[in-house]
Amino acid sequence: xxxxxxxxxxxxxxxxxxxEKTGAKSVFIxxxxxxxxxxxxxxxxxxxxxxxxxKKKPDFDPEDKSTLGGHCKALINVPKIxxxxxxxxxxxxxxxxxxxxxxxxxxxxxxxxxxxxxxxDCIQVVDTSKETEILxxxxxxxxxxxxxxxxxxxxxxxxxxxxxxxxEGKPIGxxxxxxxxxxxxxxxxQMIINPFKGYDExxxxxxNPALKETIREFAAMDGAxxxxxxxxxxxxxxxxxxxxxDTNLPRGLxxxxxxxxxxxxxxxxxxxxxxxxxxxxxxFKDGKILMDVEKAPNxx
Numbered sequence: 001x002x003x004x005x006x007x008x009x010x011x012x013x014x015x016x017x018x019x020e021k022t023g024a025k026s027v028f029i030x031x032x033x034x035x036x037x038x039x040x041x042x043x044x045x046x047x048x049x050x051x052x053x054x055k056k057k058p059d060f061d062p063e064d065k066s067t068l069g070g071h072c073k074a075l076i077n078v079p080k081i082x083x084x085x086x087x088x089x090x091x092x093x094x095x096x097x098x099x100x101x102x103x104x105x106x107x108x109x110x111x112x113x114x115x116x117x118x119x120x121d122c123i124q125v126v127d128t129s130k131e132t133e134i135l136x137x138x139x140x141x142x143x144x145x146x147x148x149x150x151x152x153x154x155x156x157x158x159x160x161x162x163x164x165x166x167x168e169g170k171p172i173g174x175x176x177x178x179x180x181x182x183x184x185x186x187x188x189x190q191m192i193i194n195p196f197k198g199y200d201e202x203x204x205x206x207x208n209p210a211l212k213e214t215i216r217e218f219a220a221m222d223g224a225x226x227x228x229x230x231x232x233x234x235x236x237x238x239x240x241x242x243x244x245x246d247t248n249l250p251r252g253l254x255x256x257x258x259x260x261x262x263x264x265x266x267x268x269x270x271x272x273x274x275x276x277x278x279x280x281x282x283x284f285k286d287g288k289i290l291m292d293v294e295k296a297p298n299x300x
Contacts (some may be wrong), residue, residue, distance in 0.1 A: 011113075015029070015227075022125055028109070034088070051076070058075065059093055081165070094283070108126050112124065124156045155227065160293060176224070178229065181226060183233075184267050187241060187267065190238060223238045
């Protein structure tokens with residue numbers, strides 16, 4: 001078996017050292033750049049180690065204590081698309097919070113790198129108690145109060161994939177409003193005939209992989225998708241009529257972002273907005289931007 005690259009060993013050791021100095025409880029390691037997870041140095045038991053990967057089933061033995069996999073508390077899967085380093089950190093941290101792997105208000109250390117280069121080259125310290133470039137609002141502590149963590153993860157992954165790939169190579173702009181569906185429906189109206197009406201709930205659940213292409217087709221329409229807290233797509237093509245004076249948004253945002261801020265300010269829902277112009281994905285809660293995931297520039 002191959003030994004881990006000396007530079008990667010140094011970066012992992014440095015991440016543990018930084019976690020110790022900053023009081024971080026968790027260490028996230030993006031493992032896709034690593035050819036081998038065998039790690040010969042001591043791994044401190046006091047840290048919760050989370051491995052992050054775009055692969056659904058990375059090749060490691062969770063029982064082998066000579067590898068990082070043997071010390072992994074949980075594997076966090078991120079969409080298989082081209083991320084900037086900071087976007088990958090944002091998505092993995094948000095998923096870690098939504099799945100209750102990370103306690104809100106705690107600090108963590110994230111080690112990331114470029115898969116093509118085979119090197120871990122960046123260490124990021126994230127304090128979830130503060131509003132930063134990673135988390136732009138503290139509302140993340142309530143983000144799954146009206147929806148399951150699995151549904152949150154599925155919608156986030158779907159939104160990021162749609163933003164990256166679009167529909168037939170063309171950009172998509174749309175809104176997914178999830179949770180507190182009764183109030184959301186009261187504060188919105190149908191613009192078109194509901195394309196999801198009459199289908200079994202199992203067929204139109206966002207956790208059903210077969211639904212992805214259907215969502216992609218309907219995402220080209222105007223209006224929002226309304227999704228229940230347990231993942232059932234209730235309708236598409238919905239006009240969000242809610243407006244709130246309490247929202248304080250940055251200048252330059254479009255009508256979709258204003259609508260998402262309004263509906264989340266007046267309900268307990270979470271909204272995911274894909275910008276057609278930039279391809280960025282913004283998550284809204286309580287009328288505020290919770291996180292902004294920027295689309296990576298196209299490779300030349």
